Amino acid sequence: MQLNKILGEERREFILDWLKNSHHPVIGRMIAERTNVSRQVIVGDISLLKAKGAPIIATSQGYLYQHHQLNGTTQCFERLIVAKHKPIDVQNELFMIVDHGVTVKDVIIEHPVYGDLTASIMVSNRQEVKEFIHKINRTKASYLSELTDGVHMHTLVADSKEKLESAFKELQAAKFLLNEEE
Numbered sequence: 001m002q003l004n005k006i007l008g009e010e011r012r013e014f015i016l017d018w019l020k021n022s023h024h025p026v027i028g029r030m031i032a033e034r035t036n037v038s039r040q041v042i043v044g045d046i047s048l049l050k051a052k053g054a055p056i057i058a059t060s061q062g063y064l065y066q067h068h069q070l071n072g073t074t075q076c077f078e079r080l081i082v083a084k085h086k087p088i089d090v091q092n093e094l095f096m097i098v099d100h101g102v103t104v105k106d107v108i109i110e111h112p113v114y115g116d117l118t119a120s121i122m123v124s125n126r127q128e129v130k131e132f133i134h135k136i137n138r139t140k141a142s143y144l145s146e147l148t149d150g151v152h153m154h155t156l157v158a159d160s161k162e163k164l165e166s167a168f169k170e171l172q173a174a175k176f177l178l179n180e181e182e
Contacts, residue, residue, distance in 0.1 A: 006035040012045050016054055016065075025062030025122070059122040060132050078105070078157050079164040081171065084150045084178040087143050090136075093176050094121075094129040097156060100167035105155040109144045119144055121154075151178060 006014055015031055028046075032039045046063060050056055055066040085093060097104050103124040111117050123129045136143065145152035158164050171177050 005037060011035050011037065012049055015042070015045055016049055016056075019056060019063055019065035020067075022065070025059050025064045027062035031063070057120045057122065059120045060135050061122070061128065064122060076157055076159055077161050077164055078155055079168065080153055080155055081168060082151070082153050082178040083145075083171065083176050084152075085145075085176050086150060087146055089176065090143060090145075091129060091133050092174070093171065094123060094132070095126060096170050096174060096176070097154070097167045098123060098125050098129060100158070100170070101163045102156050102158040102167045105157050107144050108153040108155070109148045109151070111147060117144060 014035060018031065018034075019026060028039050028042045031042045035042070046056055046058070057064050057066055083093065094104055104121045106118050106120050106122075108116055108118045121132060123132055135141075143152075156164055156167060158167075168177075
């Protein structure tokens with residue numbers, strides 16, 4: 001059965017509604033199949049929606065509409081951390097963070113040519129971390145931190161300052177954070 005192609009603004013409204021109502025990231029291929037257009041058309045639609053101010057982010061798991069809530073609460077706290085470790089330690093680092101009820105929003109590196117490069121991660125639990133690591137391995141992609149000898153930053157988000165602080169202390173004890181003397 002051939003699906004009818006959903007055109008232009010109607011398709012973008014459909015995408016926005018889908019993302020707003022989804023509790024999980026939605027992959028572009030699924031949106032393309034549902035609207036009977038190419039994946040590249042969906043990439044363009046997402047860019048147009050973002051340009052209009054829709055808080056959509058592309059994560060390693062798919063597109064996500066960022067509601068201004070975290071875990072059902074309206075109050076959330078952020079903390080930027082500076083880390084330094086080898087690629088083999090990425091999974092342990094992320095597990096330590098999410099085990100405290102903290103979401104890893106992104107990874108940021110300071111590139112010598114492009115300046116700050118930020119990539120969305122949006123992992124909140126061990127399963128999402130495993131999926132992220134699996135996708136890196138499956139695609140043979142490099143971690144951004146490999147461009148900066150392991151130095152990178154993460155924006156951490158939680159519903160309490162205490163959760164952020166406990167994750168920070170565990171990372172510090174594991175020597176995953178950049179030492180100020182280095």
